[in-house]
Amino acid sequence: MTHRGYAGFQTCVGRCKLGLMSQTNAKLSRIFQQMADVLEVLGANRFKVIAFQKAARVLGELTDDVAGMDSKELRSIEGIGKGMADRIEEFAETGGLPEAIELFDKVPPGVVKMLDIPGLGPKTVSILWRDAGLEDMAQLTAALDTGELEELPGFGKKKIENIKKNLAFAEQAGKRAKIGEAMPLALWFVEQLKQLKQVKQIQYAGSLRRGKETIGDLDLLVAANEKDAGAIMDAFVGLEVVADVIARGETKSSIRTNEDSGGKSGVISGGGGMQVDLRVVPTASYGAALMYFTGSKEHNVRLRERAVSMGMKLNEWGLIKTDSEKVVAGKTEEEVFKALKLAWVPPELREDRGEVALAESSHKAGDAIAGPPLIEVSDIKAELHTHTTASDGMWSIEELALAAAERGFHTVAITDHSKGQVQANGLSDERLEKHIVAIRKVAEKLKGKIIVLAGSEVDILADGRLDYPDSLLKELDVVVASPHAALSQEPAKCTTRFLKAIESPYVTIMGHPTGRLIGRREGLSPDMGALFKAAAERGIAMEINANHWRLDLRDTHAKAAIAAGVKLAINTDAHRLANLDHLQYGVLTARRAGATKKNVVNCMTKAALAKWLKSTRT
């Protein structure tokens, strides 16, 4: 769900000058999304609304800057036609879009904001605004108690009660849980429902299965006999963490969890107030339903269009011949894809970013899976970014190294903070020298068990200098250069800053380059294309930081990095034991970027890794 309330951007549309290029995509993406919202309330042609939504999504995911493109290039982008291309060009040239301002003037921002209330769609909001004259949430709240709304068409007591109840959740609209919060909660639900004897198959689906960095709600799919569906639904809505039953049907139910569902069940912290949908289907439909429930919506639409063009229809029950109603496939995802003349698409790629075309060519080539096999957690053999008690970690060098060895890694690098990170107890030059000696000692002791490398997570200072002198850096095996301060620099400035850091002959990996914290800090917007080009030339790696707060590089950046020939590093940035489990989120992000193990330095053999590290010292 998109967070609405466009007042801030309204001013931006009129006032923002052609700022820094890399922000154009983001700005236009938001403007198009807001235009879609307003058009929806105004009752515009729904395909027009969809076109604006699609343009917003496409621009949001694009790493190339639209400000530098001509009309022809723009129109070659899927979802951008003449109309959108003209708007983009106008915005890039003038820094504004008068059409958007004009449109926003037609509907009060408070009305658009009402779309955030669960259960309220454009039609209902339009009635509240046009027929009842309500212009914002406060007026709506007041009107709910007077009884006047019952006069409106389609408004009954229950609907008004539901609006009252859901009003509180409008604030949460657009708030998404981090994947590291959603995953344990999903696994808890799966574990609970698995215990029911009626449940034959169960799997979490939705954006969690696609490995997205944030999750809006949890989707669970169960295969069972039709007659058992009711009992499964009863068990589901009766679970201890359920605060509210939103819907309870024979094949589909939705609940909201307690605010403290994490704490109470020992599940997680931070996953409270999440919506969880459960769908129960017969085994014969499980594959089709899993596809339907995994999404993305855009990916599904594309598959359904393909089915129609082949004289079939695709829904959660199966792939069905239109004329005879004969079910062609449905039991497994593989058979449904195959019947569509497609190779099976890994869930992480199902975002309508060209994966259907890929699946088609793979199928033609006789492959069962679309594209090359994506990287898996078990491919990771080295951890190159960790912290110990020397700075702000919880482990000693030896504890950390042994834990890494236990996970089957052949190499671990100890990379504590540099001196600029005072609050993280960063190491002074002198302390680093001693620390290197301590690391070498442990390395010697653990010889044969695991290779322990001496490294540092060196701050990239605001001007691009590194936080240690070269004389010290050259003593290290691994240098992860990361930004920790000056995280609101202008794009051009931080691009120059990072390019300078990449030039250092001692840097091996650039760590979490935007410095974002998901849902908390926007972070930097450097010109990623320029960084990738420089990193590729130097042969150094760009990090996907696997911590679920960061996931930085994000999926789209990592995809562009691979396309630019840059090596990726997937590191946990572990400060404590549990952090090593975050590796899965980094791998999911890499999979969403289409990464294979060949793209990732952590998958190298001992010898290859050593050789690569040496090669970066040029």
Added chain:
DNA sequence: GCCGTTTTCGGCCCGACTGTTTTCAGTCG
């Protein structure tokens, strides 16, 4: 508004659940 192995016009995915309805519209995913 976008798009094109019938195309520059006429399509544009599909079903469950709810609430207000006497057969369906709205919302959601």
